[in-house]
Amino acid sequence: MTTHLAQSAQDPGLGTPGAVAPGITVGVSAAVGRTPLIRLDHLFPDSGVEILAKLESVNPGGSTKDRPALAMVRDAIASGRLSAGGTVVESSSGNLGVALARVCTAHGVRFVCVVDSRTNTTTVATIRALGGEISLVSEPDPETGDLLTARFRRVEQLLEQIPGAVNLFQYGNPANPGAHAAGTMREIAEATDHRLDALMAAVSTTGTIAGCTAYIHDSGMATRTIAVDAVGSVLFGGTAAPRPLPGLGAGVVTDISRTVEPDQVVRVSGADCVVGARLLARREGILAGASTGGIVHALGTLVPRLEPGTRLAFIVHDGGVPYLETVYDDAWVQQTLDADADALAAATSSLLATAARG
Template sequence: MIYDNVLETVGRTPVVRLRRITAGNGSEILVKLESFNPAGSIKDRTALGMVVRAELDGRLKPDGTIIESTSGNMGKALALIGAARGYRVILVTDPKAPRSMVEFVRALGAELEIVDTPDENGGYQRPRRERVRRLTGEIPDSFWPDQYNNADNAATHAEQTARELLAEVDSFDALVAAVGTGGHISGISATLKREKPRVVTVGVDAAGSAAFGFPVGCWAMRGLGIAWPPGNLRHELVDQVQLVTDHEGIATSRMLARSEGLLVGESAGAAVFGALNYAHRHPGSRIVTMCPDGGANYFGESFDDAWLRERGLFAPIAANGLDRLDRLIEAAADPVHPPVHRADRVAESG
């Protein structure tokens, strides 16, 4: 097939069955590999959906400027869209932004604004967003996608990603997805609740994230976790919450590479760890797991033993035997944080 431009290749990502990372009780874990999108992640879908809708309603004008706060895949997706559609793209990031992201977006012509002063908690997300607000006020015809609060984020996944998934997998019992902006889990789940109401939605988040109202802490994994509840996360569409520690999620992403030949990112590792826990608790079930991006972004980080040692993560992985397939599978049956049902979480917060 010949496409008119690279953006037409977004979507239609493959679904692969895990063969070795299984609970061994008749359950089945299927992973949808979003790294097959042209900029390498599920954010290609999100970014394109938000841009197209903004074009249609006039928020983004021809030859306009796209400005967004990002330190990862959203920046790569917007840089690709800007190059393909002729927009100026300004990405507001911080000194912690991975080199792989910086090099990717610069190669596509995006501009970088670096916020080098963190907030009182040492984080950069809020200061970055403040910089975006200032820039959009100064630059004419600028558009801020605002991925955390833009309803077009979730709508894209409800209308496109979910429909694609339903066409690929005719029957399944659970959807497991990592929570970042809340867009893809809320969007996909919204459609599933209408089309397949018996499917359970499991939200996987980093231990230390405040997305579901838990106390905010620290975490090392990228691609999931946020210091406040994002506007796109609809709690009523998530049936269970599984908090995953850094060593559990990162060990799983490394094991997926070595045992399944699947090179995926840290949030995908966390999601598969959550799916494996669900599989242990529900023999014979079929579980679809969203794998948001590929592992190439993490070669100098979570796939690097020295990087893990510097951050104190190598020791807990080794101490818990999570560098062995059998021990990792056992650990998923008894994770550091047991899953929390939404009804229980509502009772706690009330």
């Protein structure tokens, strides 16, 4: 399985085509990938752990989803399922929608993005600005009570209504993890000379961690994989419950998740994500989204169990600008997560104290 995943996205669109002169490339897709890997010295300075952050937020669309979006569209075109003038209909919590809007526009393809009521307003506006169309699901699926299931049903309806429309199905498309095997993890491995003790990634479709795991296995690395999932997600044996933040966890077991077994799964609450995201911003100057905040919080709780000198990398899945009205807004956090400024301060102090004991 891992070899198939790694091979499914040969030439995943990481800037290889279109060079016209040194420092000049053709098209914004050439800027996808080759993101920096940054050592963080201020996040948990007394941890004794070397912490590296893969800054996927600097991709053209602002997230790691630029990689699978480009890979899946190119794969669909190569297979003949999609061509200029066609239509892509896809379910997204936001980031993939932004990435696909950009890629589809560049290829002359109509794009309809099915989102739900949790999606950030800035993200929806960005998709529209890039030429995408929005189909909003306001209510959960009546049978399951899940918004993701409701989005899937809307996708099916649109595929029936729009002649020739194609669903790339990020939740099961091998090009999704393939892009991370051939791109994200390969870049991390090469930057660290293949010496990495642990990798942390947030999970939703599970494409990132599945692709990274594929590369780790195929290259013989001894890296442990740690999946950060939302409380309320059903992935990896979780129990279903409402999830207030988009882009982390899933209400259904995705096809890709069945192909990967992380070495460890850590579940985080919405408030944990807020604490982690704000800590990363204020200690390292990296404004990241909710899922990355979840990773930071999970890392702080794991530090005491890591050996001194451990080298660990985590994925900064997206930037924080779309979350300024949610994760970084005190009024929203208190209203939605029932956590006021004092509670957040106490949780942050507790996390830092835990990490310092490492």
